[in-house]
Amino acid sequence: MRVVLSRSLITHCSSILKSCFKHYYYLNLNHPFPSLQNYQSHRNLILVPSASEFVKLHNLQGSDSGIVEVRLDRPGAKNAIGKDMLRGLSHALDLIDQDSHANVAIISSSVPGVFCAGADLKERRTMNQSEVKDFVNSLRSTFSFLEAVRVPTIAAIEGVALGGGLEMALACDIRICGEDAVMGLPETGLAIIPGAGGTQRLPRLVGHAIAKDIIYTGRKINGKEALSIGLVNYCVPADEAYSKALAIARDINQKGPLAIRMAKRAINEGVETDLTSALALEEDCYDQVLNTKDRLEGLAAFAEKRKPRYTGE
Numbered sequence: 001m002r003v004v005l006s007r008s009l010i011t012h013c014s015s016i017l018k019s020c021f022k023h024y025y026y027l028n029l030n031h032p033f034p035s036l037q038n039y040q041s042h043r044n045l046i047l048v049p050s051a052s053e054f055v056k057l058h059n060l061q062g063s064d065s066g067i068v069e070v071r072l073d074r075p076g077a078k079n080a081i082g083k084d085m086l087r088g089l090s091h092a093l094d095l096i097d098q099d100s101h102a103n104v105a106i107i108s109s110s111v112p113g114v115f116c117a118g119a120d121l122k123e124r125r126t127m128n129q130s131e132v133k134d135f136v137n138s139l140r141s142t143f144s145f146l147e148a149v150r151v152p153t154i155a156a157i158e159g160v161a162l163g164g165g166l167e168m169a170l171a172c173d174i175r176i177c178g179e180d181a182v183m184g185l186p187e188t189g190l191a192i193i194p195g196a197g198g199t200q201r202l203p204r205l206v207g208h209a210i211a212k213d214i215i216y217t218g219r220k221i222n223g224k225e226a227l228s229i230g231l232v233n234y235c236v237p238a239d240e241a242y243s244k245a246l247a248i249a250r251d252i253n254q255k256g257p258l259a260i261r262m263a264k265r266a267i268n269e270g271v272e273t274d275l276t277s278a279l280a281l282e283e284d285c286y287d288q289v290l291n292t293k294d295r296l297e298g299l300a301a302f303a304e305k306r307k308p309r310y311t312g313e
Contacts, residue, residue, distance in 0.1 A: 052088025054079075056110065057095065059102075066103035066253045067246070068096055068151075073110040081139065081164050082120035090142045097149045100312065103260065104252045105149070106245045107172060108156040115157045115181070116165025121190075139164060139196040143171040147197075147268070150261045152252055156245035157181050158238070162220070167194060170201040173264065175231065176245050177223040178238040183231065184220035206230050256294045257312040262286070 054074040060067040070092050072079040081089075096102050109115045119139070124132060146153065146168065155169040157177040166183050169175050177183070185194045185202065193199060194215060203211035206229045214221065227235035236244045252260060262285040270278035289295055293313045301308035 052084045052091070054085040055088030055092050057092045064250065064253065066101060066257070067249045068099070068102045068105045070096075070105060070107045071110045072108070072116055075111045077120060077122075078114045078117035078160065079109055079111055079165065080117045080120040080122075081168075082123040083135065085120075086135075086139060086142060090145070093142070093146055093149055096151065097145075102151050103257045103312075104151050104249045105153045106156055106242070106249055107153060107168070108242050108245065109158065113159035115155075115159055115161040116168060117160055118163025118165050118186075136195045139167075143167055143197050147171040147201075150264070152260060152264055154245045154249055156241040157183070157223075157232070158241050162186055163194065163198075164196050167196040167198045167201070170205065171197060174233050174245075174248060175226075176234045176236065176241045176248070177226055177232045178241045179223040179235050180238045181223040181226070181235075181241075182220050183222075183226055184218060185215050186218040186220070188216060189218045202231075254307075254310075256289070256292075256298060256308075256310050258292055258294060259289050262288050 054072065056069075056071040056073050058069040058071065059065075060069065070089070072085070072089075074080065074085055079085075096105050119135075124135070127135065152174065153172040154174045154176065155172040157169055157175060159178070159181060161169055161177075161181060161183045163184075163186060166185055169183075185198045187194050187198075194202075199211075199215065202214065205211075206214075210229050213219075221229075221231070223232065223235040226232045234244055266278075266282050266285040270281050273281070294308075294310045297310060298308050
């Protein structure tokens with residue numbers, strides 16, 4: 001009985017948290033998402049008109065169907081995140097999470113030499129204290145939703161990823177950077193702290209001591225150091241981060257879609273609880289794939305020595 005309750009509570013709480021992440025955002029920014037009623041899940045190059053001109057959502061075609069790209073595109077401000085861009089990002093994530101055909105998402109930049117310079121400090125100077133608090137809370141909840149999106153997410157980092165830009169990347173499942181990338185959390189130099197998950201995700205990723213060094217000093221690190229401390233999964237030659245991200249996305253895209261989603265859920269939720277509860281969660285996630293057509297297809301393809309044809313069923 002105790003194990004059954006644990007599974008039920010984990011599943012129920014996860015559902016509530018994901019709902020909160022999505023809806024807390026526009027309660028604070030006071031700007032609801034555009035209606036999704038016209039959204040269609042067939043394979044278009046552009047999924048849907050964006051909620052912001054600064055965030056472009058593309059759906060790859062052909063053999064890459066199932067791979068979705070989120071491209072940050074605010075060249076005049078080095079992809080600095082303001083209210084409008086945050087609306088666009090949240091809207092894009094919401095669409096990806098609801099798209100049953102999406103298997104993996106890549107977050108990259110269309111702006112040469114920059115992934116994301118962080119929050120838009122020029123816009124922030126126009127805000128009063130209450131508005132700043134609301135915006136940072138909305139930024140934090142959006143990145144939490146990014147972390148909770150059902151499909152794997154890959155950050156392709158070229159150039160600058162500072163402050164909120166790095167916090168966005170930290171919320172992704174996999175991070176790839178060019179060797180000349182520049183990453184850091186410089187907030188203490190502005191007499192504040194990283195407020196969109198940086199103080200929590202960075203130490204979980206690289207350890208407390210290294211995270212404290214980076215946050216206390218606000219120092220910037222390059223791609224090779226980021227790889228050496230475990231901040232990124234791969235460091236590649238400059239301008240090759242997207243190519244590497246696409247290669248990994250293609251690899252993921254060939255696996256069982258439901259299995260990938262359940263693996264993500266098992267890992268993300270399991271590491272935040274005790275081992276007994278985590279193993280119960282793993283059992284529940286395994287049960288979700290046990291009676292699927294894809295599992296039988298995988299066994300058949302193995303026996304017949306051919307490539308499996310997964311449908312997500």
